[in-house]
Amino acid sequence: MNINFRDKKTIGLMIAAGILILLTATIVAIFFLFPAKKIEIPDFTNKTKAEVETWITENELSLDQVLLAYEYNETIMKDQVLTQSIVGGETLKKDDILTITLSNGSDPDLIVTLPDFKDMTHDQIEAWFTENKFSDVTYEYIPDPKIKKDYFIKSNITETEIRRSTPVLISISVGTESVGIEIAMPDFKDYTKANIQAWGKTNNVTITFKEEASETIASGKVISQDPKSGSTIKTGGKITVTLSTGKGATAIKFDGKTKKDVDAWAKTNNIKISYQETYDNKVANGVVISNTPNSGLMKSGSTMTVKISIGKPNVENYTNKSKDSFNSYIEGLNKKSANLKVVVNEV
Structure with missing residues (x-):
């Protein structure tokens, strides 16, 4: 049988069409047999921030799909889940945004009424500040022939109502005990804050605590101490101990970014933003001119100052x-x- 050129072309087109139909059918079959991965949202109740971040990483989700927000809470520990915008058991769809609200611990700016510390012992005063979640209380120990050992002498606070974050200095009597006795400085590396305070009380030494973020040292652990371990200090003296607040956040430059960019970063990293609006002939309205700090580690809950343009006057x-x-x-x-x-x- 003779087949002319036109017939050959027709047969070729039919074969090509058949292959295309076969490929399409194969793709459809694959789609139904191997559907896109479904991500089920767990119930994050009582879960921690670390567990949420592990789930995000394992499911290869972006920060655009899962947002971490923070709220102060008087009963739930810091970095523990408070609420989630999509209930557990639901499937995370492509356009869904899941917001996980975490506890930021107790509100440091809550105003509290102080009691009359007169006739209270050091242990009673310390227990009161601990129960009311004050974050910056220092005790100094002073010889006083009129006030019994271990009892309250004075405070640096004159108001009756103060914020929890207010630095408080409480003076405690050590009676008529002498000062100036030389003692060895221990290594506080494995001490808790309570252990360090107890050592200071026992040895009549005033402890001042500072806080810094650290990439390598766990929250609550000692970063440094002054004087250093191995040296000596005299009773009645003062030392400074710097404690870690955990990893915190790494500050970045926002030059040329928008307020929306800054707010999104701040929300994710639990950083407060103080905006300073300024006119600028070169930088467009709503665009960041500079920010401080713009590098290094920032303590969780600390404040970044951002200078933002409001355009030409x-x-x-x-x-x-x-x-x-x-x-x-x-x-x-x-x-x-x-x-x-x-x-x-x-x-």
């Missing part, structure tokens, strides 16, 4: 208005770095 028409009102207006613009100079021609 737009001077309003003050025709037929007073000179004083115009000067006040210009002064207001210059407070936001408009840097406008006024030349007055009186006619």
Whole structure:
């Protein structure tokens, strides 16, 4: 049988169409046999931030799909889950955004009424501050012939109501015991804050605590001490101990980014933002000019200052208005770095 060129072309097209149909059928079969991975959202009740982050990593989810938010809570420990926007057992769809709200611990700025510490012992005072979750209380020990050993002498606070984060210095009597006795400084590396405070109390040494973020040292552990271990200190003296607050957040430069970018980063990393609006002839409205700090580790809950542009100053028409009102207006613009100079021609 003779097949001309046109018939050969027709057969070729039919074969190509058959292959295409076969490929399409194969793809459809694969789609139904091997559907896209379904991600089931667990119930994160009583879970920790670390467990949430592990789940995010294992399921290869982005921070655009899972947002971590923080709220102060008086009963739930820091970094423990409070709520989730999608209940456990549901499937995370492609366009879903899951928000996990974590506890940020007790509110450091909650205002608390102080009791009268007169006639209270060191243990009673320390127990009260612990129960009321104060974060910066230092005790110093002073010889006093009139006040019994271990009893309250004075405080640096004159108000009756203060914030929990307020630095408090409590002076405790050591009676008529002498000071100036030389003692060895221990290595506080494996001490807890309570252990260090107990050592200070026993040896009549005032302890001042500082806090810093650390990539390598766990939260609550000692980063450094001054004087160092192995040296000596005299009773009645003072030492400084720096404690870790954990990994914290690594500050980055936001130059050229938007307020939305800053807010998203701050929410994820539990950092407070203080915005300073300023006029700028080169940087567009709503764009970041600079931020401080812009590198290094930041303690969780600390504040970053961000200078953000509000564009070029737009001077309003003050025709037929007073000179004083115009000067006040210009002064207001210059407070936001408009840097406008006024030349007055009186006619």
